[in-house]
Amino acid sequence: MDKDPLILKGKGVYKSFGGLQALADVQFEVHAGEIFAVIGPNGAGKTTLFNVISGVDRDFIGEVVFDTQPISHLPSHVISRRGMARTFQNVRLFKNLSVLENVMVGCHGWASPGYVRTVFRLKRSRKEERTIKEHAAGMLKFVGLEGRAEEDVESLPLGEQKLLEMARALAAKPRLLLLDEPGAGLNDAEMEMLKSIIFKIRDQKITQLIVEHNMKLIMSVSDEIMVLNFGTKIAEGKPSDIVRDEKVIEVYLGKEKGFA
Numbered sequence: 217m218d219k220d221p222l223i224l225k226g227k228g229v230y231k232s233f234g235g236l237q238a239l240a241d242v243q244f245e246v247h248a249g250e251i252f253a254v255i256g257p258n259g260a261g262k263t264t265l266f267n268v269i270s271g272v273d274r275d276f277i278g279e280v281v282f283d284t285q286p287i288s289h290l291p292s293h294v295i296s297r298r299g300m301a302r303t304f305q306n307v308r309l310f311k312n313l314s315v316l317e318n319v320m321v322g323c324h325g326w327a328s329p330g331y332v333r334t335v336f337r338l339k340r341s342r343k344e345e346r347t348i349k350e351h352a353a354g355m356l357k358f359v360g361l362e363g364r365a366e367e368d369v370e371s372l373p374l375g376e377q378k379l380l381e382m383a384r385a386l387a388a389k390p391r392l393l394l395l396d397e398p399g400a401g402l403n404d405a406e407m408e409m410l411k412s413i414i415f416k417i418r419d420q421k422i423t424q425l426i427v428e429h430n431m432k433l434i435m436s437v438s439d440e441i442m443v444l445n446f447g448t449k450i451a452e453g454k455p456s457d458i459v460r461d462e463k464v465i466e467v468y469l470g471k472e473k474g475f476a
Contacts, residue, residue, distance in 0.1 A: 219247045219250075220247045220248040220249050220250070221247065221248055222245055222246065222247055222248070222281075222284075223246055223247065223248040223250075223282065223283055223391065223392055223423050224244070224245070224246040224269070224280075224281070224282055224283075224392060224423070224425070225244070225245050225246070225279075225280070225281040226242060226243060226244045226245075226265075226269070226278065226279070226280050226281075227243055227278060227279045227280075227281075228241055228242075228243065228277070228278040228279065229241070229242040229243075229265070229268060229276060229277070229278035229279075229280065230242075230276060230277040230278055231261070231264055231268060231273065231275075231276040231277070231447075237446075237447050238261045238264045238447050239261045239264055239265060239268070239276070239447045240446075240447045240448045241448070242261070242265060242278075242444070242447070242448070242449055243449065244442055244449070244452075246392075246423060246425060246440075247423075247440075248391075248421075248423055249418065249421055249423055250423055250424070250439045250440060251414065251418055251423075251424045251426065251437050251438050251439050251440075252423070252424065252425050252426070252438070252439065252440045252441075252442070253425075253426045253427075253428060253434045253437075253438040253440070253441045253442070254266075254425065254426070254427045254441075254442050254443075254444060255427070255428065255429070255431070255434060255441060255442075255443055255444075255458075255468065256443050256444035256445050256467075256468055257445060257467065257468055259446070260444040260445050260446065260447065261444050261446070261447040262396075262427040262444055263305055263396055263427060264447075265444070266302065266394055266396050266425075266427060268280065269282075269300075269394065269425070270292055270295060270296075270300060270302050270394055271287070271289075271290050271291050271292035271293075271294065271295040271296075272292050274289045274290070274291065276288075276289075282295065282298060282299075282300060282392065283298065283299065283391065283392075285298065296324075296388060299389075299390050299391040299392060300390055300391070300392045300393075300394065301322070301385035301386070301388040301390035301392075301393055301394070302385060302393070302394035302395070302396065303378070303381045303382055303385050303394070303395050303396055303398060304381070304396050305396045305397045305400065305427075307374070307377045307378060307381055308381070309369045309377060309380060309381060309384075310369065311368075311369050311370055313369065314365065314366055314367065314368065314369070315356065315361065315364045315365050315366070315367050315368075315369060315372065315380060316349070316352055316353065316356065316365040316366065318369060318380060318384055319352035319353075319355050319356055319380070319383050319384045319387050320348050320349065320352045320387070321384060321387075322352070322355075322383075322384035322385060322386070322387030322388045323348045323351060323352065323387050323388065324388070351387060352383075352387055353365060355383040355384070355386050355387045356380075356383055358383065358386065358413070358416065359379040359380070359382055359383045359386075359413055360379065360409065360413075361376060361379055361380060361383065364376065374401045374402070375401070375402045375403065375406035375409075378398055378400075378401075378402070378410075379409070379410075379413070382395070382398065382413065386417070386422075390422060391422060391423060392422070392423045392424075392425065393417060393422050393423070393424050393425070394424075394425045394426075395414075395424060395425070395426045395427070395428075396427050397427055397428055397429065398410055398414075398426065398428065399428050399429075399430040399433050400428075400429070400430075407430065407432075407433060410433070411433060411436065411437060414426075414437050415437065426438070431469065434455070435455045435458075435459065438455055439454070440452065440453070440454060441453065441454070441455055441458045443458065443461075443464050443468065445467045445468065450463050450464065450467065451463060451464045
Protein backbone atom coordinates (compact mmCIF):
# COMPACT_ATOMS: atom_id res chain seq x y z
CA MET A 217 0.00 0.00 0.00
CA ASP A 218 1.32 3.44 -0.99
CA LYS A 219 2.26 5.83 1.79
CA ASP A 220 0.78 9.30 2.19
CA PRO A 221 2.79 12.22 0.76
CA LEU A 222 5.88 13.49 2.55
CA ILE A 223 5.26 16.23 5.09
CA LEU A 224 8.83 16.56 6.37
CA LYS A 225 12.21 15.83 4.81
CA GLY A 226 15.78 16.36 5.93
CA LYS A 227 18.80 16.07 3.68
CA GLY A 228 22.46 16.24 4.66
CA VAL A 229 21.85 17.84 8.05
CA TYR A 230 25.05 18.71 9.92
CA LYS A 231 25.31 20.55 13.23
CA SER A 232 28.36 21.09 15.40
CA PHE A 233 29.04 22.79 18.71
CA GLY A 234 32.65 23.87 18.62
CA GLY A 235 34.59 20.69 17.95
CA LEU A 236 31.64 18.41 18.77
CA GLN A 237 29.71 17.02 15.80
CA ALA A 238 26.13 16.80 17.09
CA LEU A 239 24.57 15.79 13.75
CA ALA A 240 26.38 14.32 10.76
CA ASP A 241 24.71 13.87 7.36
CA VAL A 242 21.31 13.02 8.86
CA GLN A 243 18.64 12.15 6.27
CA PHE A 244 14.98 11.49 7.05
CA GLU A 245 11.54 11.41 5.47
CA VAL A 246 8.28 11.65 7.41
CA HIS A 247 4.97 10.90 5.72
CA ALA A 248 1.74 12.73 6.50
CA GLY A 249 -0.27 11.06 9.25
CA GLU A 250 2.68 9.02 10.49
CA ILE A 251 3.96 8.60 14.04
CA PHE A 252 7.70 8.86 13.46
CA ALA A 253 10.03 8.25 16.42
CA VAL A 254 13.65 9.27 16.93
CA ILE A 255 15.54 7.24 19.51
CA GLY A 256 19.13 6.80 20.65
CA PRO A 257 21.41 7.11 23.67
CA ASN A 258 21.85 10.34 25.59
CA GLY A 259 23.90 12.74 23.50
CA ALA A 260 22.86 11.09 20.23
CA GLY A 261 21.59 14.37 18.78
CA LYS A 262 17.84 13.85 19.10
CA THR A 263 16.90 17.17 20.70
CA THR A 264 19.44 18.97 18.50
CA LEU A 265 17.60 17.57 15.48
CA PHE A 266 14.29 18.82 16.90
CA ASN A 267 15.80 22.27 17.41
CA VAL A 268 17.03 22.34 13.81
CA ILE A 269 13.66 21.23 12.40
CA SER A 270 11.62 23.68 14.48
CA GLY A 271 13.86 26.70 13.91
CA VAL A 272 15.09 26.97 17.49
CA ASP A 273 18.61 26.39 16.12
CA ARG A 274 19.22 27.95 12.70
CA ASP A 275 23.01 27.57 12.61
CA PHE A 276 23.35 24.29 10.73
CA ILE A 277 24.26 22.87 7.34
CA GLY A 278 21.74 21.01 5.21
CA GLU A 279 18.16 21.21 4.06
CA VAL A 280 14.84 20.78 5.86
CA VAL A 281 11.60 20.79 3.85
CA PHE A 282 8.18 21.04 5.51
CA ASP A 283 5.02 20.45 3.48
CA THR A 284 6.99 20.86 0.20
CA GLN A 285 8.44 24.25 1.28
CA PRO A 286 12.09 24.74 2.37
CA ILE A 287 12.26 25.94 5.96
CA SER A 288 16.02 25.69 6.57
CA HIS A 289 17.21 28.54 8.78
CA LEU A 290 13.78 30.14 9.15
CA PRO A 291 12.93 31.47 12.65
CA SER A 292 10.72 29.29 14.81
CA HIS A 293 7.73 31.68 14.80
CA VAL A 294 7.60 31.58 10.99
CA ILE A 295 7.79 27.79 10.95
CA SER A 296 5.08 27.64 13.61
CA ARG A 297 2.73 29.73 11.49
CA ARG A 298 3.25 27.28 8.62
CA GLY A 299 1.75 24.50 10.72
CA MET A 300 4.41 23.03 13.03
CA ALA A 301 4.23 22.94 16.84
CA ARG A 302 6.39 21.33 19.50
CA THR A 303 6.85 20.55 23.16
CA PHE A 304 10.16 20.60 25.01
CA GLN A 305 12.18 18.08 27.00
CA ASN A 306 11.94 20.39 30.01
CA VAL A 307 8.40 21.71 30.38
CA ARG A 308 8.12 25.39 29.40
CA LEU A 309 4.94 26.92 30.77
CA PHE A 310 3.95 30.45 31.80
CA LYS A 311 3.80 30.16 35.57
CA ASN A 312 2.07 33.51 36.00
CA LEU A 313 -0.89 32.35 33.85
CA SER A 314 -3.66 29.88 34.59
CA VAL A 315 -3.89 26.47 32.93
CA LEU A 316 -6.45 27.78 30.42
CA GLU A 317 -4.46 30.94 29.68
CA ASN A 318 -1.39 28.85 28.90
CA VAL A 319 -3.33 27.02 26.22
CA MET A 320 -4.74 30.30 24.90
CA VAL A 321 -1.18 31.47 24.23
CA GLY A 322 -0.85 28.55 21.81
CA CYS A 323 -3.49 30.13 19.56
CA HIS A 324 -1.11 32.86 18.40
CA GLY A 325 -0.52 31.23 15.01
CA TRP A 326 -4.10 31.67 13.81
CA ALA A 327 -5.55 34.38 16.06
CA SER A 328 -5.46 38.02 15.02
CA PRO A 329 -2.49 40.20 15.98
CA GLY A 330 -4.49 41.33 19.02
CA TYR A 331 -4.46 37.88 20.62
CA VAL A 332 -1.89 38.96 23.22
CA ARG A 333 -4.24 41.71 24.39
CA THR A 334 -6.97 39.08 24.58
CA VAL A 335 -4.90 36.71 26.70
CA PHE A 336 -3.77 39.43 29.08
CA ARG A 337 -7.17 41.13 29.15
CA LEU A 338 -6.14 44.47 27.68
CA LYS A 339 -8.56 46.17 25.24
CA ARG A 340 -9.81 42.76 24.27
CA SER A 341 -12.27 41.83 21.61
CA ARG A 342 -15.06 39.88 23.29
CA LYS A 343 -15.77 37.83 20.19
CA GLU A 344 -12.14 36.82 19.69
CA GLU A 345 -11.70 36.15 23.38
CA ARG A 346 -14.67 33.80 23.30
CA THR A 347 -13.33 32.00 20.22
CA ILE A 348 -9.88 31.55 21.73
CA LYS A 349 -11.25 30.46 25.11
CA GLU A 350 -13.55 27.90 23.52
CA HIS A 351 -10.74 26.48 21.41
CA ALA A 352 -8.36 26.34 24.38
CA ALA A 353 -11.01 24.67 26.54
CA GLY A 354 -11.48 22.10 23.81
CA MET A 355 -7.78 21.29 23.83
CA LEU A 356 -7.82 20.89 27.62
CA LYS A 357 -10.71 18.46 27.28
CA PHE A 358 -8.80 16.61 24.56
CA VAL A 359 -5.96 15.85 26.99
CA GLY A 360 -8.22 15.28 30.00
CA LEU A 361 -7.49 18.52 31.90
CA GLU A 362 -10.84 20.26 31.51
CA GLY A 363 -11.35 20.29 35.28
CA ARG A 364 -8.11 22.19 35.92
CA ALA A 365 -8.68 25.20 33.64
CA GLU A 366 -8.65 27.94 36.29
CA GLU A 367 -5.87 26.49 38.44
CA ASP A 368 -2.32 27.77 38.66
CA VAL A 369 0.15 25.89 36.48
CA GLU A 370 2.43 25.16 39.44
CA SER A 371 -0.38 23.26 41.17
CA LEU A 372 -0.23 20.56 38.50
CA PRO A 373 1.98 17.49 38.91
CA LEU A 374 4.64 16.89 36.23
CA GLY A 375 2.49 14.46 34.25
CA GLU A 376 -0.33 16.98 33.92
CA GLN A 377 2.10 19.78 33.09
CA LYS A 378 3.34 17.70 30.16
CA LEU A 379 -0.23 17.13 29.00
CA LEU A 380 -0.84 20.87 29.33
CA GLU A 381 2.14 21.62 27.12
CA MET A 382 0.74 19.19 24.54
CA ALA A 383 -2.63 20.97 24.73
CA ARG A 384 -0.92 24.31 24.13
CA ALA A 385 0.93 22.93 21.11
CA LEU A 386 -2.30 21.44 19.73
CA ALA A 387 -4.05 24.80 20.20
CA ALA A 388 -1.89 26.09 17.34
CA LYS A 389 -3.78 23.73 14.97
CA PRO A 390 -0.58 22.10 13.69
CA ARG A 391 -0.25 19.65 10.83
CA LEU A 392 3.02 18.41 12.37
CA LEU A 393 3.56 18.01 16.13
CA LEU A 394 7.03 17.47 17.62
CA LEU A 395 7.02 15.82 21.06
CA ASP A 396 10.35 15.93 22.91
CA GLU A 397 10.41 13.18 25.56
CA PRO A 398 6.72 13.44 26.48
CA GLY A 399 6.95 10.36 28.71
CA ALA A 400 9.90 11.45 30.85
CA GLY A 401 9.04 11.30 34.54
CA LEU A 402 5.57 9.80 34.03
CA ASN A 403 4.23 6.88 36.07
CA ASP A 404 2.55 3.88 34.47
CA ALA A 405 -0.97 5.33 34.61
CA GLU A 406 0.20 8.64 33.12
CA MET A 407 2.08 6.75 30.41
CA GLU A 408 -1.09 4.93 29.40
CA MET A 409 -2.92 8.26 29.25
CA LEU A 410 -0.13 9.67 27.06
CA LYS A 411 -0.35 6.68 24.74
CA SER A 412 -4.08 7.12 24.28
CA ILE A 413 -3.64 10.84 23.54
CA ILE A 414 -0.96 10.10 20.92
CA PHE A 415 -3.42 7.81 19.15
CA LYS A 416 -6.17 10.46 19.45
CA ILE A 417 -3.84 12.98 17.84
CA ARG A 418 -3.19 10.56 14.98
CA ASP A 419 -6.96 10.18 14.53
CA GLN A 420 -7.04 13.96 13.96
CA LYS A 421 -4.71 13.44 10.95
CA ILE A 422 -1.85 15.25 12.70
CA THR A 423 1.61 13.88 11.94
CA GLN A 424 3.78 13.27 15.01
CA LEU A 425 7.54 13.26 15.41
CA ILE A 426 8.52 11.89 18.82
CA VAL A 427 11.78 11.72 20.76
CA GLU A 428 11.42 9.31 23.66
CA HIS A 429 13.48 6.92 25.80
CA ASN A 430 10.59 4.73 26.94
CA MET A 431 10.86 1.86 24.48
CA LYS A 432 7.62 0.24 25.55
CA LEU A 433 5.78 3.40 24.50
CA ILE A 434 7.76 3.90 21.29
CA MET A 435 7.40 0.33 20.11
CA SER A 436 3.64 0.41 20.71
CA VAL A 437 2.81 3.70 18.96
CA SER A 438 5.37 4.24 16.19
CA ASP A 439 4.94 3.58 12.49
CA GLU A 440 8.60 4.31 11.74
CA ILE A 441 11.69 4.67 13.94
CA MET A 442 15.00 6.38 13.22
CA VAL A 443 17.96 5.60 15.49
CA LEU A 444 20.76 8.10 16.09
CA ASN A 445 24.11 7.49 17.73
CA PHE A 446 26.71 10.24 18.15
CA GLY A 447 24.80 12.37 15.65
CA THR A 448 24.70 9.74 12.91
CA LYS A 449 21.75 7.71 11.72
CA ILE A 450 22.53 4.05 12.28
CA ALA A 451 19.14 2.49 11.47
CA GLU A 452 15.62 3.25 10.31
CA GLY A 453 12.57 1.06 9.89
CA LYS A 454 9.44 -0.32 11.44
CA PRO A 455 9.51 -1.21 15.16
CA SER A 456 9.69 -4.92 14.32
CA ASP A 457 12.85 -4.26 12.27
CA ILE A 458 14.49 -1.99 14.84
CA VAL A 459 14.22 -4.47 17.72
CA ARG A 460 16.12 -7.04 15.63
CA ASP A 461 18.81 -4.71 14.32
CA GLU A 462 22.12 -5.89 15.80
CA LYS A 463 23.74 -2.44 15.70
CA VAL A 464 20.78 -0.87 17.54
CA ILE A 465 20.80 -3.63 20.13
CA GLU A 466 24.52 -3.14 20.66
CA VAL A 467 24.55 0.65 21.07
CA TYR A 468 21.14 1.31 22.62
CA LEU A 469 18.53 -1.33 23.31
CA GLY A 470 20.76 -3.98 24.83
CA LYS A 471 19.82 -7.60 25.33
CA GLU A 472 19.26 -6.99 29.03
CA LYS A 473 16.33 -4.71 28.18
CA GLY A 474 14.35 -7.55 26.69
CA PHE A 475 14.27 -6.33 23.11
CA ALA A 476 16.75 -8.83 21.70
